[in-house]
Amino acid sequence: MKEVKNPKKPWIYYYMIVLIVILCLNLIFEPFISGHSAKEVSYNTFMNMMAARDVGQVSLEVNQIIFTDKDGQNIYKTGKIDDPDLVKNLYNSGAEFSSEIVKETSPIMNLLLGWVVPILIFFALGQVMSKKMASKMGGMNTMQFGMGKSNAKIYVKSTAGITFNDVAGEDEAKEILSEIVDYLHNPDKYTEIGASMPTGALLVGPPGTGKTLLAKAVAGEANVPFFSISGSEFVEMFVGMGAAKVRDLFKQANEKAPCIVFIDEIDAIGKKRNGQIGGNDEREQTLNQLLTEMDGFDGSKGVVILAATNQPDALDPALLRPGRFDRRVPVELPDLQGRIDILKVHAKKIRVADDVDYAAVAKAAAGASGAELANIVNEAALRAVRDGRKFATQADMEESVEVVIAGYQKKNRVLSNKEKLIVAYHEVGHALVAAKQTESAPVHKITIIPRTSGALGYTMQVEEGEHFLMTKEELENKIATYTGGRVAEELIFNQVTTGASNDIEQATKLAKAMITRFGMSDDFGMVAMETVSNQYLGGDTSMSCSLETQTKIDEKVRELVQAQHDKAYNILKENMDKLHELAKFLYEKETITGEEFMQILEA
Ligand code: ADP
Ligand code: MG
Ligand code: ZN
Numbered sequence: 001m002k003e004v005k006n007p008k009k010p011w012i013y014y015y016m017i018v019l020i021v022i023l024c025l026n027l028i029f030e031p032f033i034s035g036h037s038a039k040e041v042s043y044n045t046f047m048n049m050m051a052a053r054d055v056g057q058v059s060l061e062v063n064q065i066i067f068t069d070k071d072g073q074n075i076y077k078t079g080k081i082d083d084p085d086l087v088k089n090l091y092n093s094g095a096e097f098s099s100e101i102v103k104e105t106s107p108i109m110n111l112l113l114g115w116v117v118p119i120l121i122f123f124a125l126g127q128v129m130s131k132k133m134a135s136k137m138g139g140m141n142t143m144q145f146g147m148g149k150s151n152a153k154i155y156v157k158s159t160a161g162i163t164f165n166d167v168a169g170e171d172e173a174k175e176i177l178s179e180i181v182d183y184l185h186n187p188d189k190y191t192e193i194g195a196s197m198p199t200g201a202l203l204v205g206p207p208g209t210g211k212t213l214l215a216k217a218v219a220g221e222a223n224v225p226f227f228s229i230s231g232s233e234f235v236e237m238f239v240g241m242g243a244a245k246v247r248d249l250f251k252q253a254n255e256k257a258p259c260i261v262f263i264d265e266i267d268a269i270g271k272k273r274n275g276q277i278g279g280n281d282e283r284e285q286t287l288n289q290l291l292t293e294m295d296g297f298d299g300s301k302g303v304v305i306l307a308a309t310n311q312p313d314a315l316d317p318a319l320l321r322p323g324r325f326d327r328r329v330p331v332e333l334p335d336l337q338g339r340i341d342i343l344k345v346h347a348k349k350i351r352v353a354d355d356v357d358y359a360a361v362a363k364a365a366a367g368a369s370g371a372e373l374a375n376i377v378n379e380a381a382l383r384a385v386r387d388g389r390k391f392a393t394q395a396d397m398e399e400s401v402e403v404v405i406a407g408y409q410k411k412n413r414v415l416s417n418k419e420k421l422i423v424a425y426h427e428v429g430h431a432l433v434a435a436k437q438t439e440s441a442p443v444h445k446i447t448i449i450p451r452t453s454g455a456l457g458y459t460m461q462v463e464e465g466e467h468f469l470m471t472k473e474e475l476e477n478k479i480a481t482y483t484g485g486r487v488a489e490e491l492i493f494n495q496v497t498t499g500a501s502n503d504i505e506q507a508t509k510l511a512k513a514m515i516t517r518f519g520m521s522d523d524f525g526m527v528a529m530e531t532v533s534n535q536y537l538g539g540d541t542s543m544s545c546s547l548e549t550q551t552k553i554d555e556k557v558r559e560l561v562q563a564q565h566d567k568a569y570n571i572l573k574e575n576m577d578k579l580h581e582l583a584k585f586l587y588e589k590e591t592i593t594g595e596e597f598m599q600i601l602e603a
Contacts, residue, residue: 018122022115038066038077046078055095060086067095161220167210168345169338169370173329176201177214180304181222184258187302198327199294200305202266202320204312205331206536208371211308214331215262218306225259227252231268234286242269242286250293250303258302266307270315287316294324310536333369336362342370343397346377351384351391361397363462364444368404376400406451406458415450422489423448423457424587425579426499429488430459432579433568434481435601447591456499462594472520475510480564480571482507487568488579511560515553516543523556524549 046065049055058067066077090097164174183190183197190197203211219226229249234242253261263269269286294305307325309315319325334342339362347356365376379400380392389396415423431443448457486500514520516530529545543550572579582600586592 018119018126021122022118038075041076041078043078043081046076050089050093050095053093055090055093057098058090058095059097059099162213162216163220164217166345167213167217168341169334170210170214170331173203173214173331174217176327176329177218177306178221180260180306181218184222184224184260184302184304187258197302197304199303199323200307200325201327201329202312202315202325203306203308203329203331204536205310206333206369207310208369209331209333210370211310211331212264213370214329215264215306215308218260219262222260224302225256227256227259227261229261229263231263231265231270234269235282242282243289246286246289246293250296253303254301259304261303261305263305263307265309266319267309267311267314270307270309270319272314272316287319291318291324311534313533313535333367334373336366339365339368339373342373343377346374347392350377350381352380353391353393356392356394356397360394361401364398364401364460365404366462368401372404376404379403402447402451402460405460406453406455415448415456419456420448421583421587422493422497423499424583425488425492426485426497427457427459428579428582428586429484429486429568429572430481430503431484431597432575432582432601433484433487433571434461434477435597436571436575437477437480443597444594445591446586446597448586449590472514472518475514475518475520476560476564479507479510479561480568482510483561483565484568484572487565487572488583491569491572491576492579492583507561507564508557511557512553514560515556516545517541521556521560523552529553 046055046067049067049069054070056068056070056072058065060080063080064077065080066075068075164178167174180197180201187197203214205211215228219228227249234245249261253259269283269290271283271287273284273287305325312328320328336359340358343358343362347358361376362373365373368376376397377392377400380396383396383400384390384392427446427448431446434443443459444462445460446457447460450456451458482503485503486496489496489500512530515524517528517532519526519528529549530541530543532539532541534540545553578601582592582597585596585600
């Protein structure tokens with residue numbers, strides 16, 4: 001895509017500066033112009049030429065003598081020496097007295113050199129300067145010479161642009177957006193029936209799922225101008241400029257219609273107004289202006305507004321009502337097929353071995369976003385280069401999944417043998433509890449090589465198919481699996497370590513969600529006692545029940561986790577020999593695959 005610059009430039013400033021400087025310069029240059037091409041010679045030369053009757057014209061000035069030779073070809077000058085007979089001698093030598101020897105002093109030349117040339121120089125200088133300023137100072141430029149101009153980037157379609165083919169998965173989102181593209185191409189088809197296009201579409205989803213990418217693809221597909229601006233750009237630099245910038249943006253858009261306006265990270269200006277006096281006035285004014293402008297659109301004009309956010313809950317309801325952003329386009333984390341497609345799209349940019357099994361990589365990378373998958377492919381390429389290979393292999397891909405999930409291998413962290421043994425038992429504890437509950441390979445891989453993320457070892461689980469629902473029993477099994485690591489430590493070493501902190505956190509979160517959100521507790525039934533506020537950004541929750549209930553919930557959570565802990569304890573106690581055998585294997589090899597695990601378990 002190509003960026004097109006705003007053409008408007010306030011030239012009046014430059015003209016004024018140029019005029020003033022020219023006046024000054026003219027004064028400085030004046031003496032040089034007269035006689036500037038005269039050749040300096042010694043007084044002796046002058047005397048000799050005079051004696052040889054070789055002086056043509058001569059002009060006696062206050063402190064110099066300017067003269068030409070007989071045929072007037074060359075102009076000379078020399079200093080003046082006190083010589084009373086000078087005039088007489090000159091007259092005798094046949095020289096002709098003149099006051100206008102120097103050719104350049106002709107009035108036209110004078111005007112040219114004194115005025116026109118400096119004007120041209122400064123004109124050129126001004127051009128260069130203004131270009132530099134515009135590119136260097138970006139926002140500054142806006143503020144100095146055009147208060148409140150939106151600094152939206154305008155894109156026009158170019159062949160190198162991003163298209164829908166660059167966005168893998170996300171078929172629903174693409175479908176909705178292609179309709180908008182289609183409308184911009186053939187508005188008649190829609191207006192004939194009387195249908196009007198939605199004014200705005202809001203892309204919502206977790207970070208890295210391709211919202212910005214989708215918007216760029218729309219720009220690449222639609223043959224219309226595309227204004228792109230980030231929400232935060234409205235409120236930078238100067239207080240009170242946001243609203244003016246919105247106005248300017250929409251004015252430009254109206255002039256260029258049909259076109260697309262894309263506001264990235266719209267939550268920066270679209271947050272709920274809280275109605276308190278002395279709230280964030282600046283942002284509210286900007287938002288109000290945006291609401292007004294969106295209402296002022298004539299739907300048939302063909303201005304479509306796209307916006308992206310990962311905090312849809314935080315947006316002001318007025319923005320979301322029909323007539324403004326009435327289409328909501330969910331851009332969710334990719335499913336298995338989506339992950340495979342995304343991996344393939346990005347693998348096209350690097351050299352890969354023919355036998356890479358994308359499905360296996362995609363399965364291992366469950367829950368990864370598009371951005372993470374792009375990163376995985378790139379890590380694989382980097383790893384191939386590091387190992388001196390010409391293309392990335394399956395192993396590179398799998399290792400980079402781990403790098404993205406758990407960080408790089410920490411080569412220099414040396415665990416003591418005792419610690420290594422504890423980690424081995426801990427990890428096998430998780431895996432064994434999981435295996436005994438579901439009777440299937442619970443793990444893809446277990447390693448006890450420390451990672452830069454701080455994990456001393458970890459168990460990589462790969463779901464066979466895709467799950468969208470989970471039963472109460474599955475959730476309980478999951479909690480039991482989380483406790484398995486600690487249980488193994490208790491059983492074998494009769495002591496506990498800090499290594500289980502993350503497991504404890506996860507188990508508690510899950511148990512709490514079962515009770516407060518999923519209605520899986522007999523004591524509380526189907527009552528929501530917790531609400532998720534930021535579903536796309538970490539999913540923070542807030543309690544919405546009385547303090548007494550909270551106390552009861554805490555008690556129930558403790559009971560639930562304890563029950564699963566006891567279950568895991570029994571499972572491991574019954575399978576002590578396998579626990580020892582697997583832990584020994586892991587301790588020696590540092591890595592165990594799912595197949596090896598099942599072999600030992602079933603032996
Ligand atoms: P966000 O949703 O946070 O705006 P981006 O659109 O900026 O995410 O995505 C970041 C990068 O991740 C993209 O530049 C692209 O390389 C990659 N990516 C994300 N989703 C996809 C996808 N569906 N297909 C291909 N690449 C994707
Ligand atoms: Mg983005
Ligand atoms: Zn653990």
